[in-house]
Amino acid sequence: MGGHAGGITEHLRLSTAIRKAGRRGILPLIADIKPVSPRDGNLVGQRDVAELARSLVKAGACALSVVTEPTQFGGSLEILRCVSEAVPVPVLRKDFLTATEQIEESAAHGAAAILLILATIPDPLAADLYRSAQNRGLEVVVEIHTREELQRALALFPTIIGINNRDILSLERDSGDVRVTEELAPHVPPGIVKISESALMTEADIRRAVTAGANAVLVGTAILRAEDPAAFVSSLIGRISP
Numbered sequence: 672m673g674g675h676a677g678g679i680t681e682h683l684r685l686s687t688a689i690r691k692a693g694r695r696g697i698l699p700l701i702a703d704i705k706p707v708s709p710r711d712g713n714l715v716g717q718r719d720v721a722e723l724a725r726s727l728v729k730a731g732a733c734a735l736s737v738v739t740e741p742t743q744f745g746g747s748l749e750i751l752r753c754v755s756e757a758v759p760v761p762v763l764r765k766d767f768l769t770a771t772e773q774i775e776e777s778a779a780h781g782a783a784a785i786l787l788i789l790a791t792i793p794d795p796l797a798a799d800l801y802r803s804a805q806n807r808g809l810e811v812v813v814e815i816h817t818r819e820e821l822q823r824a825l826a827l828f829p830t831i832i833g834i835n836n837r838d839i840l841s842l843e844r845d846s847g848d849v850r851v852t853e854e855l856a857p858h859v860p861p862g863i864v865k866i867s868e869s870a871l872m873t874e875a876d877i878r879r880a881v882t883a884g885a886n887a888v889l890v891g892t893a894i895l896r897a898e899d900p901a902a903f904v905s906s907l908i909g910r911i912s913p
């Protein structure tokens with residue numbers, strides 16, 4: 672799958688990977704690699720990140736995300752590169768991006784998509800960053816947590832909207848609630864890929880997100896805290912249909 676450009680594998684688009692899994696009746700699950708949770712502490716520990724990434728994809732994750740924010744989440748661009756080089760699926764970079772130079776940096780480290788968090792980015796900057804990412808061939812997950820942010824997101828004509836069940840402004844110290852997806856997903860126009868992100872801790876949470884209309888789920892803590900993360904992913908995918 673894909674070719675090579677400057678040492679980094681060129682991956683499928685994130686929206687394509689999600690749609691493809693959904694069409695095949697496979698739960699589109701994005702497994703999130705977050706080294707540290709401000710709420711739950713160290714999640715990756717001494718594990719080899721490349722091996723972890725490969726095992727999650729082998730278990731059926733259609734894409735991965737990597738949190739690169741270093742101070743609160745223990746992430747780095749090196750981890751992004753390591754994961755992107757290890758797997759043949761799209762990798763989403765999750766960070767508080769605010770500058771156009773970070774678009775090039777994301778692409779150079781193998782990201783297929785970036786996150787734009789509307790809670791932290793004013794409208795003109797969001798539009799600039801969205802355009803820059805598109806011009807660089809990256810997809811954008813426009814992240815929202817409120818109805819007001821959904822209206823702002825729609826003005827960008829996004830292909831993917833991420834509904835964050837946690838309040839990122841509290842740096843994920845809140846417990847989050849899938850009710851946020853249940854409230855917002857029905858208001859997202861058809862044709863836009865909807866990802867329910869964060870605080871999906873149980874099979875029941877994921878079922879609720881899918882029932883509310885999420886086309887994909889992004890799960891971090893529950894996978895990384897499982898005794899066997901790959902077995903956990905494959906059991907979720909085996910038990911839940913999109």
Ligand SMILES: O=C(O)c1ccccc1NCC(=O)[C@H](O)[C@H](O)COP(=O)(O)O
Binds near residue numbers: 703705740839889
């Ligand atoms: O989600 C964000 O907006 C975000 C931005 C920058 C750094 C970290 C961020 N959130 C952390 C995550 O991406 C979560 O790890 C991910 O949504 C999975 O959540 P969970 O399943 O609750 O661990």
